[in-house]
Amino acid sequence: MVSHPQPSDRPPLAHRAASTTSRSTNTRRHRTGRSHAGGSYRTQNEFPNFAQTGDVEIIINADGQEKRYMLHRLILAQNSGFFEAGTSEDWSRAQARGQSSGVGPGNTLGSIGEDEESVREQGRPAYPIPQSQRFIWRYELDWGNKDEEVPMLVQKQTQPSMFGGDQYQPPPVPNKPPPPSQGFLKSMSNFSALQSASHIAKSNPSHNNGDSDTIRDYDNLFRIFYNYAPLLDATNIAESYIQCKSLLTLADMYDALGVVGPRIDHHLLQFQGRLWKQIAKYPPSYLKLGYLARSKVIFSEALVHVVGQWPSGSNQLRHAVPPDVIEVIKDKVYDLQDLQLKTEAKLFRLTLTTARGERVTPTNAYADWLALSLFRQWLAENTTPPPPPIPKTSETAQRTSNNHAQHQSPPVSAGTLFRLLGTGGSSYLARDELKRFIKLRPSSEEGNSREYLKKFERRMDDIKALAREAVRPLMKSYLELDIGRDGGGLGYLTCTKVEEDDYPWDEGA
Structure with missing residues (x-):
């Protein structure tokens, strides 16, 4: 009689191994992160709390809120001269010198990053701090008198604890250390x-x-x-x-x-x-x-x-x-005023010539000379302030003088004036103004004719063309803002060019 193997309740060996492994893995997975206190715990090590690797604690108290950071001394020192100096070896030694000699080991900032020999030089025990006793720098925002001072971070005294944290102690010396060596003073020039x-x-x-x-x-x-x-x-x-x-x-x-x-x-x-x-x-x-x-x-x-x-x-x-910034401004203002004065002088010297190449005068081209006179008069009125009223003793005369001053139009701004000259055409001294000017001459057949007015306009257009060329340097705009030909309503010139040497800061800073 052949006996057949009886089915077993136990799974095959391979299945049992996989099941055991799975249960073990699940057990480890669930046990991971479980604290002795009975709750799950995961140490954070990312901004703003590098709990595992950070060595600079910063506490910001403001408006009833508290913001804490655990950051790295190396990164803070690379980005800020304040932290570079405050966590430097020289600063730490300065604090150590200001403390009493009875302070125990590990209670000064100088104990971090120093070798055995430097520790002995400061009269402290020459044994290393265990890894579990990680030392940190501590900064807190000190408001002081809020009405008079700008709140600043101040360094507080800390010491490593035997359980791996750090214990806060009030600083035995003021936050600012006593004057250290001359070399350290140079390193503190950033402040x-x-x-x-x-x-x-x-x-x-x-x-x-x-x-x-x-x-x-x-x-x-x-x-x-x-x-x-x-x-x-x-x-x-x-x-x-x-x-x-x-x-x-x-x-x-x-x-x-x-x-x-x-x-x-x-x-x-x-x-x-x-x-x-x-x-x-x-x-x-x-x-x-x-x-x-x-x-x-x-x-x-x-x-x-x-x-x-x-x-x-x-x-x-x-x-x-x-x-330095004020000096740059003043230099540019001087350059702009100098260019403006040179342009004005060039405008007042504008002239026309006759067909034979002679400069126009009242004797050889009276109408052309009149056009030049009108242009110069208009330019003078718009580049100089009106004269002050003549003082009068009579009350009636004073009222008359005041009324005259009120009817005088003030000169336009420099930007507006030169943009009018740069535009030309009918933007200033238009046809109606020329017609009124011509009517001021004594009555004559030539002076009142339509042909005379057209000739006068053509000569004025020639003058405007010369003026437009003269003011061309002032018409440039070095703004990113598009102000158009009319200046976008700006009453000042925008032709100041800023060169590389004009930036008042060190490129290597």
């Missing part, structure tokens, strides 16, 4: 920009809810440090300007304009036509912003407007920008 930045921030308070704006600005600052795009308004250019200006002021305080400026430049240039119109409305403000952002396009666009309107806007700029 000279803090005073000017503070002045700008005080003179231009935030439009609303400044504390919330502070959190936004610091967040954008650190986002840029980590190569993230700042969160700025991309639809409302007026709001975007306020945000950009506030961020640039903060970057100036922390010596980070070289990193933040290009981001601001890129963001604002996306507005294109709307940006050019805003700069035309507020050129001094955008000149300051363009300087801080190191934006050649924004700076030169605003500079053309500022130079054309100078000295209007001078009060806004004198104490808000460095002297």
Whole structure:
């Protein structure tokens, strides 16, 4: 009798192995991330909280909110002169020298990044800090007296803990260390920009809810440090300007304009036509912003407007920008005025010649000479202010003088005048004005004839053609804004050309 194998309740060996492996994997998967406290836990190590690798803790308290960052000293130091100096070895040693000799090991910033020999030199035990006792720098936003001071990050004293964290201790010395060596003073020269930045921030308070704006600005600052795009308004250019200006002021305080400026430049240039119109409305403000952002396009666009309107806007700029910027403006204003005076002199020297090549005079071409006289009179009235009224003792005479002054039309602006000359045609001294002028002559058959008027108009057109050629250099516009032939309503000249050497900042900064 042949016995047959009985079916077994146990699965085949291969299936049992796969099942065991699956159960083991599932068990490990579910156990991963489970803390001893009974909840799931996952350590974050990405912006803004690099909990595993970060070594600089930054706490921003504003408007009842608290924003915490755990960032990297290396990245902060690469992007900001403030953090480069504040976490440097020289600064740490300066703090160590200011502390009492009884402070225990690991309680000073100088214990990080130093070798055994340098630790012995400072009189501290020469044993390494375990990896679990990771040391961090701590910065907190110190508001001080909000009405008088710009809040700044100040460094707080920290020490590594035996459980891997760090313990906060109040600093035994003031935040600013005692004067260190001369070499360290040279490395701290970047902080000279803090005073000017503070002045700008005080003179231009935030439009609303400044504390919330502070959190936004610091967040954008650190986002840029980590190569993230700042969160700025991309639809409302007026709001975007306020945000950009506030961020640039903060970057100036922390010596980070070289990193933040290009981001601001890129963001604002996306507005294109709307940006050019805003700069035309507020050129001094955008000149300051363009300087801080190191934006050649924004700076030169605003500079053309500022130079054309100078000295209007001078009060806004004198104490808000460095002297180098004022010097550039003054140089450009001088160049523009010099070109304008030379052009005016050339216009007053314009003349016509007869068929024989002689300069026209009252004796050889009376009608041509009259056309030149009328043109020069019109030019003089529009390039010089009206004379002051003659003082009178009589009350009636005074009223007459005032009425006469009221009826005198003031001279047009330089931009309007030269654009009229550059346009020519009937834009000035049109046919009706010429007809009224001719009627002022004594009655004569030749002077009142239609042919005489046509001849007079042709000679005036010749003069206008010469004037149009003379003012051609002033008709150039170096604006991105399209102002057209009539200047777009601008009453000033826009022919200032900004060269590479005119940007008042160091290209290597």
